Amino acid sequence: MQERIAEGQSLTAISRELRLDYSTVRRFDSATSIDELLFRAANRQSILDGDKSHLHQRRNEGCHDIPQLQLPRGCPDRPPLPPTDEGSGGFPAVSRPAPPPRRAVRWIGTNPERLSAGDAQELKEVRAVCPHLDAAAAHVRDSAAMLHDRRGALLPDWMTRVLADGLPALHSPVTGLRRDQDAVVAGLSMG
Template sequence: MPGRHTPPSWSIWSGAAPSTSYRDATPTPLATWLLDHPEVEIICRDRAGAYAEGARTGAPQAVQAADAWHLWKSVGEAVEKTVAAHYTCVRAVFEKPPVPEPTTVPTGDDGPLAASIGTLDVCGRERRLVVRTRERFALVQDLLHEGASLESICHQLQLDRSTVRRFARATSIDELLVKTINRSTILDAHRPHLHQRWNEGCHDTAQLHREIAALGFTGGIRAVRRYLRNFTPSAPTPAPRSAPRPRRVVRWIMTNPGNLLDEDALSLKEIRVGCPELNAVTDHARDFAEMMRDLRGDQLPQWMERVEQDPLPALHSLVDGLRRDQDAVVAGLSSPWCSGQVEGRNTRVKLLKRAGYGCANFDLLRKRILHRT
């Protein structure tokens, strides 16, 4: 990150790698080590509560600065949740169905559009997987509001704990449906050819199946017949555009506008026009990036107030977390200290470990780490 410094001898870097769980972290080891090193003046750390408490106990004289890398990572996670919650808007921008969907579909919280994009089968009914997801989400949320624990919900609904946790943490049903409605099929690559040949006047399903089979399609004729069922012979059908994956949209939002390709910038502009929430989250992410780049931590309170004015639950949760550790966050955004080198070395060690997984012992791993240039 521009403007970030390497750690001097009188500062320490505390924190775990991004994929490490903080569940078992305790403040005692850090506090004990700091008591033996009173020369520490700056502590750059992530926002785990155990490290904050350990730093306060062991080095009350030190300035705590939240690591900018972890702050930007937290912003990215909030953006990703927001994109998932509003992914139906992205699909509405890029994918135009050949004919309007039936008007008697369940509307849900976001209106008919959310139910009509990718959630219906060829007969206009909600897909079974979508119905099951809606039912489970409603059951889990109702039990949580009644005060039930995750363990008791697992037993009552006969679901795996990870599944219940995913339904409990979701801020909306669309966040859960994004993977369901965005699954690719073997027919996707051949959809433009089908649309082109249909508009040229070829309406013979068997002939169209033979053509795409020659192009590499491995499915049966029934898949082609189901896809063409809603096409109208007398009306041309525009070729569909494939909606970008959620992670790709997140990357567009989190990238400096000056570094975006022209076509990516145009696609993001279309998304922002079609979805006010994604337009707002893009502005907030870019404002945070400028604040972090220019070391203007004093602007954090105003940024949090602007975020709270928009209906963005994921960013509201982020703001709540920042407020609990606001002094360290402001210090991290105002100073050049960063744990980038530590995170880089952690990543290198993990790569070496995974490369020898199952084929090497600890002694060999230690030698590979020490001798790796």
């Protein structure tokens, strides 16, 4: 990155080329040494600092659901975590990091037949560990099939299933669709 800056490339061009956020590139540009960057990263404060021990304990009790973390007891209906490696802070060893959210959204929004084998496998793994994402992905795929096949008659049942799953991020679009449901169904049914 420093070489690109020395060549006179703009920070915006560098962030695009390296696929880094602009603020990350700016932070690297303003740092005087690698030690300064490492010190900042290691000593960064978080609003969760006071709750970390509680959150670690809840996760080790088997709580994988963010909405459930505030319950006084462990997560109901969740299997216990697998045994952990020593020195891992109580968390299980992870074979690979979670994909960036934009990549997961792209996988979900892509026709499954057009996903590469690797992307399809990663999406399957992500959906297996996150029930909320799995439910959202199923709803997205169902809505895409309705749009593609022009099956507007299925919309009311789809909206009922979305609202029953308890995914608040999907409630707003369903509410909007319900405002003019007859027109939406008619539009989806036109061939």
